[in-house]
Amino acid sequence: MPQISRFFGIVIYMYAKDHLPPHFHAIYGDDEAIIDIRTKEITEGNLSKRAQRLVKEWAELHEQELLANFEEAQKPQPQFKPIAPLD
Numbered sequence: 001m002p003q004i005s006r007f008f009g010i011v012i013y014m015y016a017k018d019h020l021p022p023h024f025h026a027i028y029g030d031d032e033a034i035i036d037i038r039t040k041e042i043t044e045g046n047l048s049k050r051a052q053r054l055v056k057e058w059a060e061l062h063e064q065e066l067l068a069n070f071e072e073a074q075k076p077q078p079q080f081k082p083i084a085p086l087d
Contacts (some may be wrong), residue, residue, distance in 0.1 A: 001025070002078075007058065007085035010051055012067055016078045022070040026055050035059060037066045043056040049084055 004024070009025045018046040020036040026047060033045035033055075040056045047055065059066060065083045072078045 001081045004080050005058070005062075005083045005085050007087075008051075009070050010055060010082070012055070014073050014080060016071055018070075022067055023058075024066055024070070026051070037063060037070060042084055044055075054086060061086070 001013045001015060001059050003011055004014045008029060013025050013027075015025070021043075022038060023034050023043065026033050026035055026074065028047055028051040031045070031051065033042045033047045033052075035041065035055060036043050036061065040059050062083050065081065069080050070082070072080060
């Protein structure tokens with residue numbers, strides 16, 4: 001699972017050849033969620049309210065980079081680009 005960002009204890013990653021709609025995965029402690037890149041909503045799993053707020057804020061700032069990484073994930077040998085953390 002390629003990590004693309006990490007901030008405030010939250011790890012963001014994507015899988016190669018993952019399913020639509022475009023999304024990313026977030027882990028915070030024992031919680032894990034799948035977040036739709038376009039809507040920024042959790043489609044599966046669970047995160048604390050604080051982690052949800054931070055992940056949504058970060059995703060809004062980096063939507064185009066997330067979409068580019070998701071497109072890259074569909075290639076046979078994806079080369080994920082790291083995305084800056086939330087400061």
